[in-house]
Amino acid sequence: EPEVTQTPSHQVTQMGQEVILRCVPISNHLYFYWYRQILGQKVEFLVSFYNNEISEKSEIFDDQFSVERPDGSNFTLKIRSTKLEDSAMYFCASISGDNTGELFFGEGSRLTVL
């Protein structure tokens, strides 16, 4: 069964460092997303990406964040200068684009900022 894959599964970084989280969405999917979940809290939308550009972003997704699809398969989330409060599980997700499509989530990348 096709799946969304994410790397790394866990990253520990120092405050102020740049972090890149990587995702390979399901190959025929058209919409890509990043969500985050702070421990014990709800899943929060960060950004959606369609047709090689951001289609929607939340207020969480400030100038410290950026997304890119550098080639035909990878979809990355970059945090330029990490803060303690960026510690969370980051989920990549993709959807085929039809109206009944479910969102398929990757296993997540746990980011710990020290």
Place this chain on the structure above:
Amino acid sequence: GQNIDQPTEMTATEGAIVQINCTYQTSGFNGLFWYQQHAGEAPTFLSYNVLDGLEEKGRFSSFLSRSKGYSYLLLKELQMKDSASYLCAVRGTGANNLFFGTGTRLTVIP
């Protein structure tokens, strides 16, 4: 804005039936989803409703009333492995995006 409410925690007995409610007030509506999330894992899809009524899928059923902004997830014949968080999510009208509630942590006891 998006406002999705569901109870924080519920406890039910193995073999029983449990209903998890969700109410929502969103700026756009294009379907309601239920996801299951075990601790430390990714959400996994359970059900999808876009029209009013009940959708049944094995031990799991989901109901939607758009006029009331209300949904519930019904779990029958509860098993210990059903202990998890159940996330109600509403899809808005743009970019197929989902907005999640805080989730309901269900504990199944023997």
